[in-house]
Amino acid sequence: MMRLSVALLLATAIAGCLSASLPQKEEQNVEMKPLRKIMIHGRPIHGLVPTPVEENKPENKAATTPAYYTQKLDHFDNTTQRTFQQRYWYNPAYLKSGGPIFLMLGGEGPASSSWITTDSLYFDTMAKKYNAAMFELEHRYYGETRPTSDQSTSNLKWLSSRQAVEDTAAFIRAMNSVHQWTNPKWIVFGGSYSGALAAWMRQNYPDIVAGAVASSGPVFAKLDFLEYIDVVQTSLRTYSSPCADNIQAGFVQLQQMMATAAGRKQLSTTFSLCPAFGDAMPSDKDIQNFYDTVMGNFMYTVQYSQDNVAYFANELTIPAVCAKMTANNGKSNVQKLADVNTFVGGFFGGGCTGTSYNDFIKGMQSTSFNSPYADSRSWVWQTCTEFGYFQSTDQTNNIFGSTVPVSFYVDQCTAIYGSQFNQQTISQSVDSTDAFYGGRDNYKGTNVVLPNGSVDPWHALGILTTKGTATAALITGTAHCADMYPPRSADPPGLTQARITIDQKIASIMQPCPAGYSVVVQGNNNCYKLVSSAKAWQDAENQCVSEGGHLASVHNAFENAALSTFASAANSNANTWIGLNNMNSPTSFTWSDGSSTMYTNWANGQPMQPTAMHCVQQGAKGSSSPALWMTASCSMAQQFVCSINQ
Structure with missing residues (x-):
């Protein structure tokens, strides 16, 4: 993979997910100095979601000026009051009374005001249509949001998606207070990792988030992300079988040449390697690093092919790289791989192809926020401590051969952050992430649109089947976050339909409560219905689900x-079923809608743990335990409150 020169790196704003602009294609760098890999753990150096060029209009001046929110460093430790300044942008240009609040979540890179100032983006188009205010919130430990003095391993312990979700909840509540908004409808948006964050925000905080658009969000954490390479080869082969065949033949030849000194010398010349391979056999890690670099050219191209942003729209595409791999020019397949290497590297200023694994690790070990590796260090930390997402070639019969095992990524975690990060601990962390959020199969968010592209390798970890009001949209023929960029006449029908689906979801969220439901709690986005005809807990939950909701959950x-006042309307002496239960785990109570259980209001001596008492009721207002919670037999018939998240 081609490397960036120091001069280009300093001149270019390295973007993250929803961040600064892509580098422009430049002439080959005469210094031929390697610096950084283009793809690091599936993340390009500009971030997972390339940012569109900002529209420079006078009315955007205020919106392009960042503001800062004083954010708590650790939301899970009440003994510390440490804070940091979290960067955000605000554009109220379209806001009218009763309009929603759109929040674009930043991800693993510097955030950018362009997402809230570029009229051609669908996000901005929808904001104008629905009279919405727009915010962009930068993620902790990326861009200029630096919670600690450096990125040492001890300081990175506060970097996690769970902290980021809490950051977002705190920010929303603060903005409601600052702007004196009463019962506003917040809709969160995000792409790639921040798309997953958007989905998790709606799931975990339905009381303050009315809906979400989670574009290309990998909500399922997985240590060995074998499917990534499988989608890459499928996307290439779908376009051109000869292209995929030549890539495969080229990688076979690469491995054969690597086995001899003469072959390594030829590879050094063909790929402009620096340092060149010598007579001695390189280390396994140097060899894997080289294969990862060459493979990364195709990963990068496929991931964004024909997205309507920068050079991905028409230049760096699957057809373009396949044209080089199938050219009838007398070159060997290895030489064609090198041509693709030069072609992709040209978009980053060119340079020689680095081979030193140790040099890469040294760069990633830098703890300075001013290091060119800073955002990559933060992202790899999250993959090593939460997600995995390791794009190995361990799956048999892939076009790249068995060149990059999962151990290549696991060993990076150990080398960069310490020996405590090994395959066992990483696997445990990945399992913990899926248990916490529900993964793909147990996701419980509602009023969410989940667009994914069939060409995009990340769709393999996304939600592809509609469940209730969590609407999946698998778009045939599109790549990563394609729905986030400006529409054009060349868009496939599925992409146009996905944008219509997003529009329809926002419209449904903005509708008043359904018949029989009403707003009970000012400041959240729920509609409630009291059902006075007594039912057992599961029958009550089933009725609520059939109406598009769940038994009511309570968060403060x-x-x-x-809710207690509302439930007493029919009978002030009747207890009321709520959604809390421990039927799935005797030692852990959860809400039936999957939302957070941080708030509780147990009566003295509660919760009781008899086998038959798995369900929770709220004490009647006229009883000796008004509004307090008590366990009860789930078979008991009593009134209940349904809640629908709008």
């Missing part, structure tokens, strides 16, 4: 008091 004292 204000909601609890309001």
